[in-house]
Amino acid sequence: MTSTRKVLNWIGMGLFVLLGVAATIPLFLIIIDIYSKGIDAINRLGGLWHFLTSEPPSPLSKSGGVGPPLIGTLYMTALGAIGGFALGFPLGVYIGEMRREKLANAARVGVNVLVEFPTITIGLFVYAVMGLVQDDLNRYILGPVSATLKAALGNSVFYNYVSWFVGPLDSFNAYAGAAALALVMIPYVALITASAYASVAQPLREAAYGIGGREFNALFIVMRKVVSRAVLTAALIGTAKIAGETAPLLFTAFGNNYYAPFTGSTGAVSLWIYAASETPYNVQIMSAYGAAAVLLTIILILFISARIKAIHD
Amino acid sequence: MQMTKTTTAIIAAVIVIVIVAVIAMWAGGTSRTQTPTSATQAPTPTTTSPTQTVSTTQTPTQTTTTQTQTTPSVRGVLTGAGSTFIAPQLQAWSNILENATGGALAVNYQLTGSGAGISLFLNKKVDFGASDVPMPEDLYQKYKGQFVQFPAIIGSIVIAYNVPEIAYNKTGKYLNLTSEIIALIYMGNITQWCDPRIKAINPGLAAELPCKPIIAVHRSEASGTTAGFTLYLAKTVPQWNETVGWGLTVSWPIDKLGRGIGAQGNPRVAAAVLNTPYSIGYIEYAYWAVNKKEFDAKGGVAYIRNDNDGKYYFPTEESVAEGAAAALQRYAQKYGAPPAPDADWNPVSFELPNPPKGYPMLSFTYILLWKNYTAEGYPDAATRAALLREFFSWVLTEGQKPGNIVEGYIPLPSDVAKIGLEAVNSVKP
Numbered sequence: 001m002t003s004t005r006k007v008l009n010w011i012g013m014g015l016f017v018l019l020g021v022a023a024t025i026p027l028f029l030i031i032i033d034i035y036s037k038g039i040d041a042i043n044r045l046g047g048l049w050h051f052l053t054s055e056p057p058s059p060l061s062k063s064g065g066v067g068p069p070l071i072g073t074l075y076m077t078a079l080g081a082i083g084g085f086a087l088g089f090p091l092g093v094y095i096g097e098m099r100r101e102k103l104a105n106a107a108r109v110g111v112n113v114l115v116e117f118p119t120i121t122i123g124l125f126v127y128a129v130m131g132l133v134q135d136d137l138n139r140y141i142l143g144p145v146s147a148t149l150k151a152a153l154g155n156s157v158f159y160n161y162v163s164w165f166v167g168p169l170d171s172f173n174a175y176a177g178a179a180a181l182a183l184v185m186i187p188y189v190a191l192i193t194a195s196a197y198a199s200v201a202q203p204l205r206e207a208a209y210g211i212g213g214r215e216f217n218a219l220f221i222v223m224r225k226v227v228s229r230a231v232l233t234a235a236l237i238g239t240a241k242i243a244g245e246t247a248p249l250l251f252t253a254f255g256n257n258y259y260a261p262f263t264g265s266t267g268a269v270s271l272w273i274y275a276a277s278e279t280p281y282n283v284q285i286m287s288a289y290g291a292a293a294v295l296l297t298i299i300l301i302l303f304i305s306a307r308i309k310a311i312h313d
Numbered sequence: 314m315q316m317t318k319t320t321t322a323i324i325a326a327v328i329v330i331v332i333v334a335v336i337a338m339w340a341g342g343t344s345r346t347q348t349p350t351s352a353t354q355a356p357t358p359t360t361t362s363p364t365q366t367v368s369t370t371q372t373p374t375q376t377t378t379t380q381t382q383t384t385p386s387v388r389g390v391l392t393g394a395g396s397t398f399i400a401p402q403l404q405a406w407s408n409i410l411e412n413a414t415g416g417a418l419a420v421n422y423q424l425t426g427s428g429a430g431i432s433l434f435l436n437k438k439v440d441f442g443a444s445d446v447p448m449p450e451d452l453y454q455k456y457k458g459q460f461v462q463f464p465a466i467i468g469s470i471v472i473a474y475n476v477p478e479i480a481y482n483k484t485g486k487y488l489n490l491t492s493e494i495i496a497l498i499y500m501g502n503i504t505q506w507c508d509p510r511i512k513a514i515n516p517g518l519a520a521e522l523p524c525k526p527i528i529a530v531h532r533s534e535a536s537g538t539t540a541g542f543t544l545y546l547a548k549t550v551p552q553w554n555e556t557v558g559w560g561l562t563v564s565w566p567i568d569k570l571g572r573g574i575g576a577q578g579n580p581r582v583a584a585a586v587l588n589t590p591y592s593i594g595y596i597e598y599a600y601w602a603v604n605k606k607e608f609d610a611k612g613g614v615a616y617i618r619n620d621n622d623g624k625y626y627f628p629t630e631e632s633v634a635e636g637a638a639a640a641l642q643r644y645a646q647k648y649g650a651p652p653a654p655d656a657d658w659n660p661v662s663f664e665l666p667n668p669p670k671g672y673p674m675l676s677f678t679y680i681l682l683w684k685n686y687t688a689e690g691y692p693d694a695a696t697r698a699a700l701l702r703e704f705f706s707w708v709l710t711e712g713q714k715p716g717n718i719v720e721g722y723i724p725l726p727s728d729v730a731k732i733g734l735e736a737v738n739s740v741k742p
Contacts, residue, residue: 058405059719138692168692171438172392256421257404258411260390265421275424278580279401280603280721 038293069267079178084185092193177253192234395430445537447658464677530594533575599721636671654736
């Protein structure tokens, strides 16, 4: 009787272990495949530093890299992450801590829907908004601002640097890309923050409010100790997610193979992988593998630092 | 404690950004009224659009005195979009010219497909468009006189097949095909490789042709390649014209018989043919040329009969160029003159397939430019127009020379390039 149970137990456990292994196999296969092909490609295209800084190869090139797309990805991801966190975190506090309010409920539903949105529709939305505001934005804000800057900086070297970041916007630009990425990230941060705040033990919450301090202190100083780990993880995972996004950038950043101002079309590593893999030329396909390895490294670093942070705390 | 610092830092960063933005807006708002004279390039009241362009950076100091040419003293990256077919070639041209000008001029070209290229161009989202089909007639009438279009490179479509028994490496021979046989295969009337009609024109391979069902691979999305392929069949096979017709997408009869495979993009059609024994597919020359070894191992690429002179042509640079020249000659005879740069190029596009001699399946890839970039409301139009003129003048002259052409592309005959140069010269800042 007991032996049958034991056997059944082993079989059952065995099946679960198998399932667990089966779930992780694809992950390792992808990582191994991309790194083995990617590292080989990077070496053949001129070494790591050359690959990280030079322009993408044309079919006639012997070497090349992902310099401009990499800069674009880093710039847009950083801006998108700051924007996504700056809006997502307070929103999460609102729907997590003040869940009795009517609007908080509506916000929770909205965020839950937004998190399931196909990211390409977010790109389309930003594209449409850009089309509406571009002219006025350029005429009344960015045109005068860049004119003032130009006047202030004159012919100095700084002007050329500043003109990379400030100026009238093209239809496709890095800021539209960053806005789309921020919109993708907001619901992630908001939902994780909300559930973290909701999981704060009731006695602790009562104690926090009971001290007699302001609500701000109770929310952001006392309870933060409890939720900080989850929120930081949310920020890092959210950043990792948007770093690899392709769809929201198709209509917003558009892609660029050259170093060019962020106010115009901007490259992204994911966009270059997509474009290069569509060509028949080996040098471009190799650069796509190298680019995939670079992108995966960025994402793995973000993800692993999130895990380390979680374990460390 | 560490978390306090992080949070404080984040909050501080956000506050700083907001403050900077507010100050910048305030400064921008006041600068218009206070210091318009101090700025050397401040917006003048007459221009409604901002003066400083976005994708181009103007060098404020010009120290080079050795420059005697009229090359613009501007630097910049232009943006174009459209045809996936021309993308590798345009990227190569841009890289070569970028190196030649010391980084002063480059063209960022993104693959969106011909249809999206035309629409992005017409909506002024990009500086120029590229398309495998000319501007559609209704849009041509709407924007007539505002833009120019001209061919920049010739493409040709090849028929690749995967039949291990008659692979080139095994037999040393490529298959002969005619427009009628290709049409009948895609219509599902010729079902097997050992069909007597195929055997009749391939006496050398007749014994080896296997009695296996033919799988026909085609593009699944709207594609310029499909348009070129179906137009060729529609022009040469009346039965095809009546039942299927031609266009960027068509309803494939072979699909209804369950022997058709749809694949997205040239690379996947090529892969589908390579991975499916007894299949046939149409792909752009370049996608066959770079995978020639693999195709030769599993099958090959077909000689196509030109129905006008009855000869079989293998897709080579010479035979395709011969076809293009002959087709343009026929156009000039029919319409009395070679096509003008601001004319409707649809009739030209229609004349291209099935030329009097040469390889019969060919197409142009067109570049779309505005005639007047200021009138179209582009910021810093002068710079853009100057850069565009410089780039495309080079493309149509130096760019057509052998060292600057990517494998798989066919340079323009010089009289066609001349039409393009005329178009480029009519572009005003």
